[in-house]
Amino acid sequence: MKLTLLAAALTVLSLGACNTKKETKAEGLADSTKIVSLSGAISEVLAGTGLEKNIVGTDITSNYPESLKAKPKVGHNKNINAEGIMALQPDLVIGIKKDISPALAAQFKTAGVKLLLVDQEFSIHGTKHLISTLTDSLHVKPKGDSLIKVLDADLAKVKMAAKKPKVLFIYARGAGTIMVGGTGTQVESAIKLAGGQNAVTEFPDYKPLTAEALVKANPDVILFFDSGLQSLGGPDGVAKIQGIKETNAGKNKKIISMDGELLGSFGPRLGIAIQELAAKIN
Template sequence: MKKIILITVLAIFAFGAKGADKIPANSKIVSLNGTVSEILAGLGLENNIIGTDVTSNYPESLKSKPKVGHNRNISAEGIIALQPDVVTGLSTEIKPELAAQLKAAGIKLVLFTQDFSADGTRKLIKDVSASFGGAPQAAAMIKKLDTDLAAVNKVSKSAAKPKVLFIYARGAGTMMVSGDNTPLNKIIQLAGGQNAVTGFNDYKPLTAEALVAANPDVILLFSSGMESLGGAAGLLNVQGINQTNAGKNKKFVTMEGELLTGFGPRLGQAVAQLSQKLK
């Protein structure tokens, strides 16, 4: 029963993202998602942001904001200490217990949903603007997104579709590959590639057998992931890598993780950058 009540509380708070209440212009905001933080900054509300989660690193100036932890593992105490008027983020990342604690402290929670697609990005920008204001800035962000994506589409439609394997790495001991229904799968497709592994959702551990069977043309990693392996030489030491087309050709691509997976206002730039690197 307690779990049901907490989930209900979270659902009630998430309703605020539909624009039921307009957030006052002078509100002090804590943002618990990097993409939402980026949109808020783009709407001209960076000065209103008094704290963020650790994924909120763009624009660069957000790095100096007080951090309250990672969006999937945040305690209420750090947020409450900042005395915000409103806390915002994504509904999939906020635990019901945290929602209940914020409510008890009298803090408004406005949550949004995110779909990893171009349309989903446009909708998220509009939804955040509907709650926090900044309609002209939202329109400008969407126009820039559309322009960037249109430029990439002209190139990717005529190009071959390389098989791309994304590896999430935190050292050689922690390596996962992304399957269907992941932001990596979606952005690989937008950039003109095809996911080298399919038939499963989310992520699963990397195995040498599956790696060789997938035989990717390109291996994609976060920049931080490649660093954790010791660079390209360390990646080549992973069993099975040198038996793939990507390994034989040393076709390894790295990108900044939040840009690659954020699906925010810079989505067009991310797709363009990845598309260029896949060539």
């Protein structure tokens, strides 16, 4: 029991200069508790545990379930404006620890708003940890356990090929912004879980796409977010990018795309995302 209470206290830490009882102790939620969620994955967990009715605002990545699109948006989770959040008069703000700066945390503290921050790791374990930490802190653990059981069942349905195809993820926002994904990204983690391997391992994060790097990587599959593929004019537009036709993916017309929020959120739908990606790359 003591260990359980200690774990709960440690997971509800803010990034303020000093930790007060208000910031570090999660209490049972009243029906009137107003929540602002600053992560699509967190919003999905809240909705999946019956707390969607308490959400009064979200970041722009919180679009599932569909009903969340109608909630007021407070910006991107990596560029949050405190004033927009405070205008919603929340009782509790929930976010990913690495996305909340000390300055932003201090603003919430000064305003007397409780802040609950959780870690996020882009892995199966990380997703389960996010769900369990969040639901434990909000005192809806049985519902969190149910979400994890569904996640396990979804992951069990993933069908991977014996040979690992080389997958290149390209992030695009029109022809003027085309980046290639290196190591350490959430998309790379998803590719590996789906039975593929990252075609680019020479650098971390993202770098501008060049024809030389594309040909050198020679992916078997090229992966986009749906929005990115559309911004380039679909597969026909991608085929016009210099170097594409020289790759195995270009020759075999193996250009695929997925919903970006589904693929990258690493929330309760992770198993569904990996099922879809595995089917498409294999």
